[in-house]
Amino acid sequence: MSWLQKLLPPKINRPTGINKKTVPEGLWSKCPSCESVLYRTDLEKNAEVCPKCGYHNRISARARLAMLLDEEGRSEIGAEVQPVDPLKFKDSKRYADRIKSSQADVGETDSLIVLQGSIKAVPVVAAAFEFKFMGGSMGSVVGERFVRGVNAAIERRSAFVCISASGGARMQEGLFSLMQMAKTSAALTALGRAGLPYISVLTDPTMGGVSASFAMLGDVIVAEPQALIGFAGPRVIEQTVRETLPEGFQRAEFLLEHGAVDIIVDRREMRDKLANLISSMTKLPAVA
């Protein structure tokens, strides 16, 4: 608990009153799980994990990669690959406009960011999904950047890590987006033939076409606590089977229990764990 929280609890934790739900943006943040009111800076310092209950908030791709990779020697891969609108798709809004407004709002050109660098001096290429960019959906750019990342890993003989956070395929690109499942999975065969490890990190949420392709193909599959992971969305399943879903259904712990993931790792330990796993798999000296 921070000094400020110790100082202020009576005021902030007051159970009634209109101020309870309207915590001002920016300075304070309420944990969606335990409802503790947290000082934003503390949350940021804690890798966006609630210091009280351990709830893992969603996190941007850049912040994710920043906390994972060593500061030295990072460079981006595939930023030159950018989205187009192959179907001239239009629902309530044109896809071309959706791209533009997402780019303006999020500050990224699409939903996958790939960096090469190292984790505790172990060389890696790491890709991370930006969930805020159209729900982290996978279109042609995601597929191509993923492949370029895999190719870079093969070229420099390093491991490849992908941190997923995605609703699935990007409908607005029609069948082109479905084909990215095949494209990314095929790229991993080349990585495999090169004898290089692929670690898939599943974060909240990893669903649909992303889950049913490269996300489930890791040599090691790591999940963050409580992350929602599955093929079909819980609502779709509920409508199909007309049953209430079991407690904890499609959560990381549920997947671990059913043998679908190797290990659940707290985000605050992710860097250490990945360095340890990769150094073993690439026969490098143990990482301190």
Add this chain to the structure above:
Amino acid sequence: MAKDMKTSFLEFEQPIAELEGKIEELRYVQDDSALDISEEIDRLQQKNQTLTKEIYSKLNAWQISQVARHPQRPYTLDYIQGMFTDFEELHGDRAFADDPAIVGGLARFEGQPVVVIGHQKGRDVKERQYRNFGMPRPEGYRKALRLYRLAEKFGLPIITLIDTPGAYPGIGAEERGQSEAIARNLFVMAELKTPIIGVIIGEGGSGGALALGVVDHLMMLQYSTYSVISPEGCASILWKSADKASVAAETLGITATRLKTAGLVDRIVSEPMGGAHRNPEVMMQNLRRAIAEELLRLQAVPVDQLLSIRYERLMSYGEFKEVTLK
């Protein structure tokens, strides 16, 4: 199969249905009539041909999805029976169960041994339930995987027949790793050392279809569809109303012609007038010819080269631009 049943007509086929009804009636009358009305019947039949041709020449994407899902459309086992000989169905994933929504096994195609695998839908209520409406569970994909490996081991080409609304969204399916089952197939098919031909015979429903669809040559029957999401699903998410399914179908570009133009499908196989179910024999003739041609071509390619062509093809999927970064 379809020919033993009374044809059921789709909504947009109502004019055809009425005309065919009239022809039937006249035929009935003629049987116990002194008058010769065969000329009239001929005339109406001519008219019916023209009408069907006209309606089918301008089907929109939504109407095509209706034909693709037609309850009398030939299914995988119909094609296996019609185009293959010596079929031995092989069952089970060796781990959990046999999934009746996917069928497969050894068979001969024009005398040549092959492995054939396809989604299987049911014809009546009971069979539909048994086949789970052609929606596979993980064990179905794992059975397919086992058969891919079997084909590879014995150097047999693979023919997949794709016809599914999608992988089953159920509790058990999730518990047993639906995602992993599909993903594994994509991975293995990408480097499987034997030629693979895929044919979309009805509905190509998203990842559930793709798990049988990573191939060297992909064909679509003229009135089949292939889509990342069903038109209804897309409409309810993006238009917030399932009624917009026809708009979504058009926008998503799910038809054989659109996908051929986009370079995602290699060959369109013509259907008999009014769709495959109106004349399954002709449909099978057309498809048999197409498969025979492509099989001959693919089997002439050395396997290493086949795999590198397959890989390059997979890598080429996607539309994006490359910009110069400052």
